[in-house]
Structure formats: structure tokens, C-alpha cells
Amino acid sequence: xxxxxxxxxxxxxxxxxxxxxxxxxxxxxxxxxxxxxxxxxxxxxxxxxxxxxxxxxxxxxxxxxxxxxxxxxxxxxxxxxxxxxxxxxxxxxxxxxxxxxxxxxxxxxxxxxxxxxxxxxxxxxxxxxxxxxxxxxxxxxxxxxxxxxxxxxxxxxxxxxxxxxxxxxxxxxxxxxxxxxxxxxxxxxxxxxxxxxxxxxxxxxxxxxxxxxxxxxxxxxxxxxxxxxxxxxxxxxxxxx
Amino acid sequence: xxxxxxxxxxxxxxxxxxxxxxxxxxxxxxxxxxxxxxxxxxxxxxxxxxxxxxxxxxxxxxxxxxxxxxxxxxxxxxxxxxxxxxxxxxxxxxxxxxxxxxxxxxxxxxxxxxxxxxxxxxxxxxxxxxxxxxxxxxxxxxxxxxxxxxxxxxxxxxxxxxxxxxxxxxxxxxxxxxxxxxxxxxxxxxxxxxxxxxxxxxxxxxxxxxxxxxxxxxxxxxxxxxxxxxxxxxxxxxxxxxxxxxxxxxxxxxxxxxxxxxxxxxxxxxxxxxxxxxxxxxxxxxxxxxxxxxxxxxxxxxxxxxxxxxxxxxxxxxxxxxxxxxxxxxxxxxxxxxxxxxxxxxxxxxxxxxxxxxxxxxxxxxx
Ligand SMILES: Nc1ncnc2c1ncn2[C@@H]1O[C@H](COP(=O)(O)OP(=O)(O)OP(=O)(O)O)[C@@H](O)[C@H]1O
Ligand SMILES: [Mg+2]
Numbered sequence: 044x045x046x047x048x049x050x051x052x053x054x055x056x057x058x059x060x061x062x063x064x065x066x067x068x069x070x071x072x073x074x075x076x077x078x079x080x081x082x083x084x085x086x087x088x089x090x091x092x093x094x095x096x097x098x099x100x101x102x103x104x105x106x107x108x109x110x111x112x113x114x115x116x117x118x119x120x121x122x123x124x125x126x127x128x129x130x131x132x133x134x135x136x137x138x139x140x141x142x143x144x145x146x147x148x149x150x151x152x153x154x155x156x157x158x159x160x161x162x163x164x165x166x167x168x169x170x171x172x173x174x175x176x177x178x179x180x181x182x183x184x185x186x187x188x189x190x191x192x193x194x195x196x197x198x199x200x201x202x203x204x205x206x207x208x209x210x211x212x213x214x215x216x217x218x219x220x221x222x223x224x225x226x227x228x229x230x231x232x233x234x235x236x237x238x239x240x241x242x243x244x245x246x247x248x249x250x251x252x253x254x255x256x257x258x259x260x261x262x263x264x265x266x267x268x269x270x271x272x273x274x275x276x277x278x279x280x281x282x283x284x
Numbered sequence: 285x286x287x288x289x290x291x292x293x294x295x296x297x298x299x300x301x302x303x304x305x306x307x308x309x310x311x312x313x314x315x316x317x318x319x320x321x322x323x324x325x326x327x328x329x330x331x332x333x334x335x336x337x338x339x340x341x342x343x344x345x346x347x348x349x350x351x352x353x354x355x356x357x358x359x360x361x362x363x364x365x366x367x368x369x370x371x372x373x374x375x376x377x378x379x380x381x382x383x384x385x386x387x388x389x390x391x392x393x394x395x396x397x398x399x400x401x402x403x404x405x406x407x408x409x410x411x412x413x414x415x416x417x418x419x420x421x422x423x424x425x426x427x428x429x430x431x432x433x434x435x436x437x438x439x440x441x442x443x444x445x446x447x448x449x450x451x452x453x454x455x456x457x458x459x460x461x462x463x464x465x466x467x468x469x470x471x472x473x474x475x476x477x478x479x480x481x482x483x484x485x486x487x488x489x490x491x492x493x494x495x496x497x498x499x500x501x502x503x504x505x506x507x508x509x510x511x512x513x514x515x516x517x518x519x520x521x522x523x524x525x526x527x528x529x530x531x532x533x534x535x536x537x538x539x540x541x542x543x544x545x546x547x548x549x550x551x552x553x554x555x556x557x558x559x560x561x562x563x564x565x566x567x568x569x570x571x572x573x574x575x576x577x578x579x580x581x582x583x584x585x586x587x588x589x590x591x592x593x594x595x596x597x598x599x600x601x602x603x604x605x606x607x608x609x610x611x612x613x614x615x616x617x618x619x620x621x622x623x624x625x626x627x628x629x630x631x632x633x634x635x636x637x638x639x640x641x642x643x644x645x646x647x648x649x650x651x
Contacts, residue, residue, distance in 0.1 A: 093607055096599070121609035129607070133600045137622015147608060170622070187608055 052103035079249030124194035177204030214240025305419030305452035334381025343374035357436035357464035372402030393422035408443035469496025509541030518546025538571030564594035
């Protein structure tokens with residue numbers, strides 16, 4: 044069985060159904076790229092996998108390493124090895140980045156290494172995400188994820204708001220981790236920048252809560268860029284027939 | 285040197301409990317020590333020339349020149365005080381003495397159902413400076429005990445007093461501190477209050493009178509309210525001279541107890557400035573916090589302000605920390621500890637660390 048299996052998954056927020064009948068399978072070491080227009084349900088899918096409250100599973104199953112995790116709490120899922128980068132992480136007043144880093148990892152040298160690599164020294168003793176800039180938050184998210192040593196990384200637009208130099212730094216840190224750990228990755232991107240640094244193996248497209256096509260991520264990205272999301276979908280639907 | 289009898293008494297005290305109230309019986313890094321157990325001052329000595337630290341009765345008997353300070357602060361605010369006290373400390377920081385190591389005073393309750401009633405006086409003479417840690421603690425066996433603390437603080441011209449009171453009682457104690465500070469021209473009074481352990485009932489409303497020009501006062505409190513406890517705690521500053529200023533800050537957390545957080549700024553003369561801030565965090569459904577900030581002035585030309593806010597821990601923050609594999613109870617404890625920010629207190633480093641440890645232990649236990 045693959046590391047993450049999703050069968051027949053429908054997710055609702057409040058009384059509204061956002062995702063319908065999602066089927067997905069992500070194997071060990073695979074890097075899946077999720078494309079799709081604003082509001083199509085990409086973040087919703089990641090949050091449902093993480094177990095974020097308010098994202099109710101209406102039907103279907105999420106299976107992580109042979110175990111159905113539908114009923115598990117967020118921290119239980121995290122301890123199994125799932126780690127998500129938030130698109131909009133909340134500020135946690137009174138709790139310092141350094142405190143959280145030390146809870147996630149006992150190896151002070153390793154913490155230091157990544158704090159330096161990601162250029163976060165000046166934020167280390169500040170309250171977590173409080174008044175951080177957009178790009179700073181993303182780097183801080185990545186730091187925490189790497190320190191957790193997850194088996195499945197969920198990335199929600201990791202490059203958004205990050206300057207070109209920092210994208211390349213983040214890309215390299217992530218690439219190194221994925222290669223060394225064999226972790227799987229599920230990444231949402233609009234710009235495609237991040238997949239210039241990590242080796243994307245698969246691509247898929249979310250449109251209006253439905254997941255289409257699994258194929259070459261670079262081809263998929265080109266098609267979307269040249270012809271738009273709808274055309275991309277038509278093509279895949281035709282292919283499927 | 286300590287006498288045999290003193291040693292015996294000190295050895296019988298729970299060192300850990302005392303440490304959590306800021307009192308270190310090894311006296312490492314302390315300028316002077318006073319320990320009273322129940323009704324008896326058991327140990328008192330000063331390692332510095334500029335400091336006198338002896339029991340109040342003894343000071344009044346031995347030094348006639350200090351007699352006039354007994355009751356002086358209460359007279360300043362037109363209040364009376366109980367006279368049936370036994371013991372208490374009399375601390376004098378001599379003119380111009382600047383003592384950076386903390387002076388520690390410990391009021392300890394050991395006997396069951398005992399009523400400890402003390403009268404303390406601190407005199408900071410002209411241009412002198414001192415840090416005082418007042419640790420109040422009780423033995424587990426001292427059930428249903430009572431503590432009354434009458435305290436008078438006189439800060440003379442350009443003096444500086446940094447006073448930290450740490451309450452570390454048990455959950456059947458009833459406590460009534462009554463403190464009045466009088467600050468003369470150019471003097472500063474900094475008062476810190478930390479109460480993290482369960483206590484049955486504390487009612488106190490320490491008051492500071494800024495009597496001389498440019499006098500300053502700053503009150504900071506960190507209060508953790510446990511289930512079944514009542515803490516009615518306020519701070520009051522009377523700004524009675526021009527160019528005086530004051531600040532009152534409190535951070536209260538109810539994990540099930542009832543907390544009344546009062547604050548009162550009273551401008552009795554024009555040209556003064558003061559700010560009051562009460563922040564509360566309700567952690568448990570059974571907890572209550574009642575913030576009562578008061579501003580009062582007899583004049584138009586004053587600058588008085590207050591902020592008060594009571595909230596709960598944001599679910600989003602807990603879930604965010606949970607997504608990092610941090611259990612909910614640990615996440616809550618982290619957020620609560622962060623809210624009770626010891627940086628608002630001007631504490632010596634070592635004491636700050638002790639309080640941080642205590643915060644961690646108590647918040648996680650109570651979750
Ligand atoms: N907590 C929520 N409450 C109400 N509606 C929500 C909530 N979360 C998501 N939605 C709705 O669900 C739909 C999908 O949102 P989602 O955030 O998954 O989109 P997305 O594909 O990630 O878009 P974007 O590219 O803009 O990030 C949107 O219409 C959004 O408004
Ligand atoms: Mg999104």
C-alpha cells in the first residue's frame with residue numbers, strides 16, 4: 044500500500060460540500076504537485092488530511108501507512124509523521140519560536156544548522172508568527188517541518204510571498220530533506236517555482252472540488268499555463284476516455 | 285554564624301517550597317536574610333553594611349529614631365491598622381547605599397490553624413537602592429491557617445525600592461496583606477506580585493502614595509487562579525504631587541478560580557500621568573475574572589488611561605501547535621505561561637528562571 048491513500052473522500056465546511064469523491068495515492072518518496080484555481084479546494088484537501096477542525100469528512104477514508112486516520116486528532120496525525128505548512132499560520136503570542144523548536148527537536152546543533160540555513164537567527168527569540176512578514180512565516184513553517192522529521196509533508200503554496208533568494212534557499216533545504224529521508228510530499232503551487240528545486244514526480248489538478256488527472260507535473264503545469272485550467276481538464280477527460 | 289537552634293529551625297523548612305517563593309536558604313547571592321516561622325523571627329542577618337534587617341519589635345526598642353515610621357504610611361492615607369501583630373521585619377537601606385543583590389525575607393507558616401500577624405517596615409533612605417524578595421509560603425500541614433501582613437514602605441528622596449512578593453501558600457490558607465507605600469521626591473517604587481500556587485483566599489489592595497515631585501510607581505502582578513480559590517487583588521496609586529507617574533499592569537489567568545483584578549489610579553494634583561492595564565485569560569468554564577479598572581481625578585490637566593481585556597485561548601493557536609505534534613495540554617500550558625509574561629516584572633535573572641520553572645510545573649499539572 045502507498046504511504047497515503049485517499050478513497051472516495053468528500054469534505055464539507057459548515058453545510059457546504061467542498062470536495063467530492065477524491066481518489067489519491069501517494070507512494071513513499073513521491074512528490075505530488077497540486078494545481079488548481081483559487082477556491083477550488085486545494086487547501087481544504089490538505090487540511091482534511093491534517094485533521095483541521097471545521098473540515099468535516101462526509102464520506103470516504105484517509106489512510107496513512109495502512110491505518111485509517113479519519114478519527115485521529117491533529118496532534119496524533121502529526122506524531123504519526125504528517126506535517127503541514129499553513130497558508131496563514133496564526134500568531135502565537137507569548138510562545139517563542141525557540142521554545143517550539145526545542146520541543147520539536149532535542150538536537151541543539153541541528154536546530155542551529157537549520158536556523159542558520161534558513162536565515163532565521165533574528166526571529167528565533169520572537170513570539171511565533173507574531174508580526175512576521177509573509178516570507179518569514181514560510182521559512183519558519185519550513186523550519187518547524189524539517190525539525191519534526193515527518194514522513195509526509197503537506198505544503199500549501201510554500202513560495203508565496205517569499206523573495207527569489209529565499210525561495211532558492213527553501214527549495215534546497217526541502218530537496219535535501221526529501222532525498223535523505225525518503226519522505227513523501229504533497230505540494231500546492233500556483234507559480235511552479237518550488238518544483239524547480241524539488242523533484243516533482245506527479246501532478247494533479249483540482250477543479251471545483253474534484254481531482255483530475257495524475258500525470259507528469261511539468262507537462263501539466265505547461266498545459267495549464269498555455270491553455271488554462273478548463274482546457275487542461277478537457278484534455279485529461281478526453282485522455283481518460 | 286547560625287546558632288544550633290537556628291540551624292534546627294531552618295533545616296526543618298521545606299527548601300524546595302521556599303525556593304519557589306524566591307527564598308534561598310543557602311543565602312547564595314543574597315544581601316540579607318530574614319526568616320520568620322509562625323510567630324517567631326528565626327533568622328535575620330545582613331551581609332552588607334548599608335543594610336539593617338531585624339525584627340520590627342527589636343528595631344523599635346533599640347532605635348528610638350525609627351519609632352516615628354511605625355504607622356506613618358497608614359497615617360498618610362488616613363487609615364488605621366491592627367496592632368495585635370507579632371514579629372515582622374524592619375529593613376533599612378541606609379542613605380546612599382546601592383545594593384544590587386536581593387534582600388530576602390521569608391514569612392513561613394508551619395502550625396495548623398495558626399494566625400500569623402506581622403508588621404513589616406521598609407525604609408529606603410535618601411538615594412539608596414534595594415531589591416527585596418518577599419517569599420510567603422506555608423507547610424502542607426499548616427491547614428486552615430491565616431496570614432495578616434501589615435507592611436509600610438517608605439522611599440525617601442531619590443530612593444529606589446524594587447519589591448517582589450511571591451505567594452506560595454497552600455489551598456486552605458486565608459491571606460490578608462495590607463501594604464502602603466509612600467514615595468518622596470524623585471523616588472521610585474516598583475512592586476511585583478506573583479501568585480501561582482493554589483490559595484483559598486487572598487484579598488489585598490496595596491496602595492502607593494506618590495508624595496514628592498517626580499516620584500514614580502510601577503505595579504505588576506501575575507496571578508494564576510486555581511479551582512476553588514478566590515483572589516481579590518488590586519493595586520492603587522495616589523498621585524499626590526506634580527510630575528509623578530505610575531503604571532499598573534496585571535496578567536490574570538483563571539483555571540477555575542475566581543479572580544477580581546482591581547486597579548485604581550487617583551490624580552490628586554494636576555500634571556500627572558498614569559496608565560493601567562488589566563489582561564485576563566479564562567482557561568476553564570468554571571473560572572471567572574472580574575476586572576475593575578478605576579480612574580479618578582480632581583483636575584483636568586492629567587493624563588490617565590486604562591486598557592482591560594479578557595479572553596480565552598484561541599482554538600486556532602492550539603490546533604496550530606497540535607499540527608506540530610504538541611499535545612493539547614502542553615500547547616495550552618505554553619500559551620498560558622507566555623501570557624503570564626515574567627518580562628513585565630523587573631526580576632533578577634535567577635529568580636526569573638525559578639518562576640519560569642514553577643509556571644511550567646503548575647500549569648501542566650492543572651491541565
Ligand atoms: N473555514 C472555511 N469556512 C468557510 N468556507 C471555507 C472555509 N475553508 C474553505 N472554504 C471555502 O471552500 C472553498 C475552497 O477553499 P480552499 O481554501 O480549499 O481553496 P484553494 O483551492 O486552496 O484556493 P487558493 O488557491 O485561493 O488558496 C472556497 O470557496 C472557500 O471559500
Ligand atoms: Mg489555498
